[in-house]
Amino acid sequence: MTVLLGFLVLFAKLAVVLGVLLFLAAYLVWVERRFLGRLQVRLGPNRVGLFGLLQPLADAIKLITKEDTVPAEADRFIFLLAPAVVAVTALLMFAVVPFGPDITLGGHAIPMVISDINIGLLFVFALSSLGIYGVALGGWASNSKFSLLGGIRGAAQMISYELALGLSLVPIVMLARSFSLVDIVNAQSRIPFIVAQPVSFVIFLLSAMAESKRIPFDLPEAENELGAGFHTEYSGMRFGLFFIGEYVHMQVLGALIAVFFLGGWHGPFLPPAVWLLIKIILVALVMIWVRGTLPRLRYDQLMALGWKVLVPAALVNILVTGVLLV
Amino acid sequence: MLLYTILFYLLSALILAATGLAVTRRNLVHAVVYLVISFFGSAMLFYLLGAPFLAALEVIIYAGAVMILFLFIIMMLRVADFEEQMFPPGQSIPAAILALGYLGIGAVLIFSDPGSRAPLLPAAAEPRVFGSYLFVKHWLAIEVVSLLLLVALVGALYIGRANKARTVATVNKENV
Numbered sequence: 001m002t003v004l005l006g007f008l009v010l011f012a013k014l015a016v017v018l019g020v021l022l023f024l025a026a027y028l029v030w031v032e033r034r035f036l037g038r039l040q041v042r043l044g045p046n047r048v049g050l051f052g053l054l055q056p057l058a059d060a061i062k063l064i065t066k067e068d069t070v071p072a073e074a075d076r077f078i079f080l081l082a083p084a085v086v087a088v089t090a091l092l093m094f095a096v097v098p099f100g101p102d103i104t105l106g107g108h109a110i111p112m113v114i115s116d117i118n119i120g121l122l123f124v125f126a127l128s129s130l131g132i133y134g135v136a137l138g139g140w141a142s143n144s145k146f147s148l149l150g151g152i153r154g155a156a157q158m159i160s161y162e163l164a165l166g167l168s169l170v171p172i173v174m175l176a177r178s179f180s181l182v183d184i185v186n187a188q189s190r191i192p193f194i195v196a197q198p199v200s201f202v203i204f205l206l207s208a209m210a211e212s213k214r215i216p217f218d219l220p221e222a223e224n225e226l227g228a229g230f231h232t233e234y235s236g237m238r239f240g241l242f243f244i245g246e247y248v249h250m251q252v253l254g255a256l257i258a259v260f261f262l263g264g265w266h267g268p269f270l271p272p273a274v275w276l277l278i279k280i281i282l283v284a285l286v287m288i289w290v291r292g293t294l295p296r297l298r299y300d301q302l303m304a305l306g307w308k309v310l311v312p313a314a315l316v317n318i319l320v321t322g323v324l325l326v
Numbered sequence: 327m328l329l330y331t332i333l334f335y336l337l338s339a340l341i342l343a344a345t346g347l348a349v350t351r352r353n354l355v356h357a358v359v360y361l362v363i364s365f366f367g368s369a370m371l372f373y374l375l376g377a378p379f380l381a382a383l384e385v386i387i388y389a390g391a392v393m394i395l396f397l398f399i400i401m402m403l404r405v406a407d408f409e410e411q412m413f414p415p416g417q418s419i420p421a422a423i424l425a426l427g428y429l430g431i432g433a434v435l436i437f438s439d440p441g442s443r444a445p446l447l448p449a450a451a452e453p454r455v456f457g458s459y460l461f462v463k464h465w466l467a468i469e470v471v472s473l474l475l476l477v478a479l480v481g482a483l484y485i486g487r488a489n490k491a492r493t494v495a496t497v498n499k500e501n502v
Contacts, residue, residue, distance in 0.1 A: 078359065118452055122382035126369075129390025133362065136394065140355060140401050148401065155398050159391060179453055 005108075013114055017094060024280075025247035026056035032288050039292035063243075066236035074233065075141040082138030083231075083238045086245035089131035093252045096120035098182045100265050100272035112265075112272070113182055120181040121173065124256065125166055128211060132158045134245065135213075135220060139230035150229020153299070154213060154220035160306040161210040161217075167314035168203035171321040172260050185264030192263035199317045201261045203310050208253045210306065212246065214287060216294040219302060254283035333374055341367035354400045358393055365389040379453045 030045070030052065037044025045052040070079055100112035117123060132155055139151015173179060175196060176187040187193075194201045210217040221229040231242045258264055258279035265272035297305070341364050348360035365388045372381035461468065 075353075075355070078355065117378060118450070119378045119382045122379070122386065126382050126385035126390065129386050129394070130362075130366075132390070132394055133359075133397075136397055136401065137355070137359070140397075152398065152401055155394055155401075159394055162390075177454075 002108075009110055010114070017099075017114060018091070021091060021094060021248055021251060022244070024251055025244050026060065028247045028250060028284055029059070029243070030056050031284070032291075035285065035288050036292050039289070060240075063237050063240040068236040068238055069233075071142060071144065071233050073143045075143065078137050078141035079233075080238070082134045082141060083234065083241035083245070084134075085137070086131055086134030087241040087248065089127045089134065090245045090248040090252060093124050093127045094248075094255065096123050096181050097252070097255045097259060097276075098185050098264060099276050111182070116180055116182045119179045121169060121179045121184070124181075124252075125162070128165075129159075129162060131245075131249075132162075134242075135230050138234070138242070139220075142230075142233035144233055146226045146228075146232045147230050150220045150222070150226050150232070153222075154230055157213070157217065157219060157302060157306075158211060160303060161207040161310070164203055164306055164310035164314050165207040165211060167311060167318065168200045168207060169260060170314075170318045171197050171200050174318075174321055174325060181259050181264075185259055185266065188263040189266060192261060192266070194261040197261070197317075197321070199313065201257075203314050203317070204260065205257065206305075207310060208257065209287060209290065210302070212249050212253055212287075214246075214250075215291040216297050217302065218296060219299060222296065250284050250287060251280050253287075254280035257283050330374065334371070337367050337371050337374065341371065354403075355397065358397050358400060361396075362389050362393050365393065376450045377456070378450060379456050 033055070034044040034046075034052065045055045048054040048058045070076055095114040096117060098111075098113035098116070102109045102111050104110070135154035135158070136151045139147045139149075139154065142148070172184060172193055175193060176184040178184060178187075184193075213220050219229075220226075221231075226232070231239055234242060255276065258276055262279050265276045267275035267278075270278075344360045344364040344367060348357045348364060351357040351360060365384060369381040369384040369389065372378075372384055
């Protein structure tokens with residue numbers, strides 16, 4: 001009976017998290033287009049519904065009803081698989097993000113996280129390194145020069161910045177003394193880690209933006225030279241899956257920044273889950289703002305920033321944190 | 327316990343099938359994909375045996391970083407050339423001999439160890455416990471491996487530098 005109840009609770013949590021993630025992904029697209037419009041002194045989508053609020057619905061109908069084409073010379077199996085890899089890994093990363101303290105229901109403590117594994121942080125990295133395959137294989141399988149270049153650029157960029165991403169979080173693990181995201185949030189009940197680790201925060205934010213392949217790090221897509229890069233040849237809902245993957249990834253990064261640096265669900269007055277949501281949306285808005293402000297980096301600038309600035313800075317930061325802790 | 331056994335054999339079957347497919351594919355990208363599935367299966371096996379930390383490292387390092395580098399190189403090759411990239415069948419004979427030897431030694435080691443008869447209990451090692459075990463009991467091996475990696479790093483740097491210096495020298499000579 002307890003096992004059955006446990007499964008019921010788990011499925012309820014899964015349904016809520018999945019629903020919120022996908023709903024927010026759809027409306028982040030709307031927010032991005034409206035906010036970017038404002039930044040560039042134009043209106044953005046405002047025809048479908050009040051303030052264009054039904055635009056995501058219209059987009060979804062369009063994507064689902066469009067023909068799902070596969071190029072004649074493409075590697076069919078991998079071509080069909082790649083978008084799913086991107087979307088699934090992005091969605092799965094949210095499984096270890098805590099969205100509140102335990103609540104007690106009928107004598108049972110229900111943890112407000114889908115899975116509190118003791119290697120939560122490494123789980124996120126494992127999925128993020130698997131997510132690269134979606135980009136690299138999607139680009140290769142399309143059998144188009146633009147896509148292949150986009151895929152190669154994506155793979156190179158993501159493995160370069162994954163290093164800085166991982167190293168920037170070592171001081172956080174040292175401070176929290178745990179890989180579990182729940183413990184990391186609990187360690188910030190008094191002050192968020194952004195105060196103790198500002199260097200770490202900057203490195204993580206930059207690498208996270210590079211991992212999500214958004215402007216100024218959007219070389220794998222680079223519309224004006226590669227024409228959308230690794231997803232040039234995709235249409236319909238498979239293109240939609242890449243899109244969902246990108247916007248879910250934005251939310252996951254927002255959630256991770258909230259968990260590692262902004263104190264997770266901690267906050268006064270409002271319920272914990274609402275605080276986490278506010279922090280996620282705040283990070284997403286900053287990312288959109290950056291997109292509206294900066295031009296794209298050149299390839300050598302991208303690699304130099306990753307290997308010659310972020311990685312050494314992260315290593316020095318680990319050393320300094322270690323010395324200060326001992 | 328039964329559930330763990332079923333999962334173990336399912337995962338083992340998945341790993342063996344994926345590895346077999348990876349070895350026999352003529353298309354190198356397909357081979358890489360199957361090898362990634364195989365590594366992923368091994369990671370799940372580690373998790374099942376109570377080592378979540380190792381499972382995560384297996385995915386991050388092998389399935390993530392190493393195989394992406396393989397894929398990176400393969401994607402640089404021309405798609406049409408895949409058939410010619412394969413080794414001649416004669417070269418698989420030494421590989422088969424080595425594999426059989428490894429299988430034999432492995433079987434002898436496993437069956438001679440009394441610990442292999444004991445039923446496996448579901449357990450999970452904390453990363454902290456795992457870390458202190460590794461660095462307290464096997465510190466010498468860790469140091470040796472780190473030194474080896476350092477040598478590899480210096481070697482890679484030297485080769486990269488040497489190439490760069492030679493290119494500069496050739497360009498300078500041509501200019502003269």
